Amino acid sequence: MSISDWVRSEIRAMAGYQPGEQPAPGERVVKLNTNENPYPAPPEVIEALREACDPQCLRRYPPPDAGPVREAAARAFSVAPEQMVVGNGSDDLLTMVLRTFAGPGAVVAAPGPTYSLIPTLTAIQGAEYQEVPWADTGEVPVAGILAESPNLALVVRPNAPTGHACTLQSVAALCRDLDAPVVLDEAYADFAAEDGLSLLASFPNLIVLRSFSKGLSLAGLRLGLGFAQPEVATELHKVRDSYNVDALAQAGAVAALDNLDGFHEAWDAIKAERQRLTEALRERGFEVGDSQANFVFARVPDGNGGAWYRALKERGILVRHFDQPPELADGLRITVGTPEDNDVLLDAVNDIASP
């Protein structure tokens, strides 16, 4: 037998999830492709990290269940520490959710198009992914999801890569009508008008996920938060890697959660620039939906998203283009950068449109 015969058929058949490209260290690009916050974390966070670089602390294992982070999150979001699971990024939490609730043959449903890691994780489990199109209004297609009888449903809000946010009412309707866990992935919630944490008290099947990689400017640290009923959290902890969040990430997370006020100025600036970018692109013939995230999804004037992606890359600007599914191929997902970054982008757009 050969190596590939030893591999599970589900894995052999997969291409693997493709993360957005990261420029090499020192490469000069305007990086608007992976939705990082253009503004760094406040100095308190960096100071806490430097202090945590202690050799005696680092030779020891970190708190296995990230107790200090759960307690800081409980303070920040008015929940109990027992409701919290901390992930090595919110992708790690998505993995835990899939491993807990979706075995082989299970059905996983989500309104789509949406975050492309979800079908990848479903495939690793040998489960079946059913994508149900978002309602034309942008709402959760509740009846369509119920019709799939899923073992697990996921809703990304604000959604990637479209940037739109369904109403919390439609999330609540899904939680009420579905007899299965509902994951609300709120990676981009810091840029939205409202969030779904308030639904937790009403729906025992709701699991809310947050990320530190977008609003909290700590993509380099890999941190995510999961909020759920304590009974659900207990099950997720069973499949969590024993020491999944390292000591430095825990120190950074606590400092970020204790200093959330220090991020608001950046979020406000990004929301203002999102509005400016949306309008400027519309003026240039792009079709841009209203976004509640820190990126916009812009359908290009001539419909050839791939050509625009390459033309921007030639000009030193990275944005994200999805070949698949076909309904995304005419668009670009553009992270909202600093005003300077966005000006560079808009100048390049002018240049490409009228060379």
Add this chain to the structure above:
Amino acid sequence: MSISDWVRSEIRAMAGYQPGEQPAPGERVVKLNTNENPYPAPPEVIEALREACDPQCLRRYPPPDAGPVREAAARAFSVAPEQMVVGNGSDDLLTMVLRTFAGPGAVVAAPGPTYSLIPTLTAIQGAEYQEVPWADTGEVPVAGILAESPNLALVVRPNAPTGHACTLQSVAALCRDLDAPVVLDEAYADFAAEDGLSLLASFPNLIVLRSFSKGLSLAGLRLGLGFAQPEVATELHKVRDSYNVDALAQAGAVAALDNLDGFHEAWDAIKAERQRLTEALRERGFEVGDSQANFVFARVPDGNGGAWYRALKERGILVRHFDQPPELADGLRITVGTPEDNDVLLDAVNDIASP
């Protein structure tokens, strides 16, 4: 339906892996229960970490495949970067291996008793764990493992919690005769007389795992290395979380790999203390096997391991005791600490034996 009905039956039935207890910050204990290195990493590593605490770097995602770490490991161990997979701890690599090679109904075999995370990860996959007793000589029971026709075999060398190291010849025999991947978990290799990396060139089914949590004094950072054929590494990368190793851990790993010489003094000191501890415990009536790890497995004089564990804990000394399986219940797994730590332990042993 209730919450537990939504959970996969394999997860519902599990207790979850129990990591060794970690004292609360500030708690004063002699901590000899989770096999950390008692000596900190060299100053170059800590300096590299402090420098990496850069806000502009931390707001960005890290290199997704830990390229700088793979390159540093390739330099340090004379392998190709394409042979390397970096984990968020070597437990993360064990998870990747199980998810890649062991689906529901697969058979996973290992000589035992051994690392108790292996059956837990097997259960999460819905696969079947077959533990085959180590040969009386301490060798891999090759025929016994072949008789289980496993889809995956794992050998821990030096083994936990016994501390003994099978010969590399018996690992090679298993690789040669088994038509399935063989994982050689070398978390404790830095304390052993020899290691198995030299076998990689001969056996395409061999995967070697290393940890930074023991010899490299970085348990707080969560880092592991996987070595395999490039074709095997490609499959493991598919189930790896896209950004599983954070930017600070990557910086620390590179500095540690570039400064391996800085660890040798600590390893030599630990090996000398291991010998002293082994002999001192034997003189006190314990049955202690020869260890090649940074811990000893010591069967207590009266056979009541749990009572000794509690008596030591009352005296501020944490060691590890395993209730299960029964053949381990009369023993304590004691990490080799500093000479001072070990003296405290031995004094306590005297005190417990002759109060």
